Amino acid sequence: MKKVFFTVGPSQLYPTVYGHIDEALKENIPSISHRSEKFMDIYQNTTVLVKKVLSIPSSFHVFFTASSLESMERILQNCVYRHSFHLVNGAFSKTFYKFALQLGLKPEKIEAPFGQGFDFDKIKIPKEAELICITHNETSTGVSLPMNKIYQLRSCYPNKLIALDIVSSAPYEKIDFSKIDIAFFSLQKGFGLPAGLGVLIVSDKAVTRASKVADRKSTGSYHSFSSYLEYEKKSQTPETPNVLAVYLLGKVASDMLKKGIKTIREETVEKADHIYKFFDQHNRFRPFIKDKDFRSKTTIVVDVGNKSKQVRKKLQNKGLVVGSGYGDYKDSHIRIANFPAHQLDDIKRLLKQF
Amino acid sequence: MKKVFFTVGPSQLYPTVYGHIDEALKENIPSISHRSEKFMDIYQNTTVLVKKVLSIPSSFHVFFTASSLESMERILQNCVYRHSFHLVNGAFSKTFYKFALQLGLKPEKIEAPFGQGFDFDKIKIPKEAELICITHNETSTGVSLPMNKIYQLRSCYPNKLIALDIVSSAPYEKIDFSKIDIAFFSLQKGFGLPAGLGVLIVSDKAVTRASKVADRKSTGSYHSFSSYLEYEKKSQTPETPNVLAVYLLGKVASDMLKKGIKTIREETVEKADHIYKFFDQHNRFRPFIKDKDFRSKTTIVVDVGNKSKQVRKKLQNKGLVVGSGYGDYKDSHIRIANFPAHQLDDIKRLLKQF
Secondary structure, eight states: OOOOOOOSSSSOOOTTTHHHHHHHTTTGGGGHHHHHHHHHHHHHHHHHHHHHHHHTTTTEEEEESSHHHHHHHHHHHHSSSSOOEEEEEEEHHHHHHHHHHHTTTOOEEEEEEETTTOOOOOOOTTTTTOEEESEEEEETTEEEEOOOHHHHHHHHHHTTTTEEEEETTTTTTTOOOOGGGEEEEESSTTTTSSSSSSSEEEEOOOOHHHHHHHSSSSSTTTTHHHHHHHHHHTTOOSOOHHHHHHHHHHHHHHHHHHHHHHHHHHHHHHHHHHHHHHHTTTTEEEOOOOOOOOSEEEEEEEETTTTTHHHHHHHHTTTTEEEEEGGGGTEEEEEEEEEEEEEEHHHHHHHTTT | OOOOSSSSSOOOOTTTTHHHHHHHHTGGGGOOOOOOOOHHHHHHHHHHHHHHHTTTHHHHHEEEEHHHHHHHHHHHHHHHHOOEEEEEEEEEHHHHHHHHTTTTTEEEEEOOOOTOOOOOGGOOOOOTTTHHHHHHEEETOOOOOOHHHHHHHHHHOTTHHHHHHOOTTTTTTTOGGOHHHHHHHHTTTOOOSSSSSSEEEHHOOOOOOHHHHHHHHOOOSSTTTHHHHHHTTTOOOOSOOOOHHHHHHHHHHHHHHHHOHHHHHHHHHHHHHHHHHHHTTSSEEEESOOOOGGSSSSEEEETTTTOOHHHHHHHOOOEEEEEEOOOOGGGEEEEOOTTOOOHHHHHHHHHHHH
16 A cells, blocks of 8 residues: 655655666765765756755855754854844744854744734844744744735844744745745755755845854854855865755755746645645544635645544544654644645545544 | 776665665655654664674764764864864864864874874874874775774873774774764765765764863754754754664664674675785786775775876776776876675676776
8 A cells, every 4th residue: 555644844855756766876976075076066056956846045055954944953053143032932942042042142032822823013033133033933823924914024133134934834834035044944844855954045134144143243153144155165074964865955855846836835725724724624533723814725634533543543544644743742732744745635634544 | 887886986886785675665754753753763763783793882872974074073163162183194183183173172293194004102192182083994094993992092191082083994893882972974985875874973972071061162953962962862863864864874774784794794704805815916007005904895995006087987887886086196096996886797897897
């Protein structure tokens, strides 16, 4: 029986990945030197294609980290001398805030209850805040923040940097990068690849800020922004990276461009509408997020009233794997990923089980 | 034509890796949750087998980093409040020292010329040094430090921690872990796996030291030793790790145990002797390391008198890939890896070309 993983990441592999891994092994990609021309070609190809898929302007840099948690740490280390500000409405936005504390910064936060968004008109950000940290799509709750509200923050606070966690919304969400400074995601969510590589997208403005921070304190070692920039000139990374993942990301980005990112986005909306419509009309289970403005298209959380374990077991027996709820909601929620790797037919097959 | 990579890492894949990747894809390893029981089983299996291969006592912890450069950073962040001491005799030991500076520490060093070891009897380590950092096998020069000399340092300075870079000597070198506190390596060298995972081996004593350092300053966020320990209890990692690599490491460790680590070590010596003997008698090319006590068994550097490019090109045409020299020696050296993935027959085929 063909298994389908609707888990919110790691998740179903993008259908072309298997072929690309085969090809990579035939081409000896895992054996090539990370200082070779062959690697530099791969690096260039991947960064160019990722920029194309996400419409990232040329004034942005693409750095490779090992995970999105690493991206959070590097952003705080490099872009904040003392004060960060965090929009906290779930586990991952809270982690970003907690990291700032652990790194000895003085973060402040505004907090929304689990499963809710923010009243953006009421957000007041302190003068000393250098960086605003926002989780666009909270994988723990299924809340997605409207991009126009985030852009509104930018207009109100044009001198502060904005770092956007797009871990589980990329590549679905079309982002106007002229209105943010930093974004990051990792491969095991929307790109449908094995885990083990993070992508950190950084504006020239953020790079300049980082160099000023570096004048006043340590910004780390091999993964300081200045170290990344030094190696970027050579189309290389400071360390031996996950070469295979850099290669595969380029291949999948290319496949997505061939299919058309517009098509992928339209299909994502279609599939999400299908799922929400189904559970809005279900007699027992309901979408956890009530406010439709905040409903994520990519990570859909369903309240199954303490039946999470049974539901997941039943689905598992049919080869359909969904996620449990997060933290306190482990037993009362299921989480369904709706990434580009997920086909409408698979979603129909999933919904038939309810 | 079958290519063989004698590069010093990334290098030739261990022969069983292809089959294990196939199996991993069939088992959906890249899609499983890093919080699932299936992952916890993989984590346990891999850490247990790595400990077996390297004879690591139970009082040590196995943490996963993304690279050996990350391991260096985390060691310094967690185990040093202010003073580290470094034995510098090549590019990677120098990097370790440089990271300490970049992290705002006050490192001191003793330096040996490129291609030489140390006169251990003359090493005097300052009282305030908290950690002694040693690169067992300098991949840049082909110098390997005798373990008994390192143990001798331990006897002279029993209260200081010793961190040992075994990046290109594991699993060949048999280490007495009761005489060091920390060791680290990454997958793309002796274990013959794709790059993208580092292994950081840490004693209880180092963990205790880290908790004292953490009382006085920030030791990082998700990859602080305390964070690692919290997740280790659950057989998990703080972040979504390179799950596929954790799986593959366990598989290759198991294969090595089946073959017998003693056999692997004997074969390594046999192959190394073959290479050194050949070049000791060669009419034009000579082993770069003259002092036989310091000659690495795993990364063998040959002085080819400015012919590096031509030699490498000629070999490349026969499907044999060796490394260039490091840094200033790029054009005058070649570097030949002698890892468990390299077969004696391949080495004979290589030497025939000279």
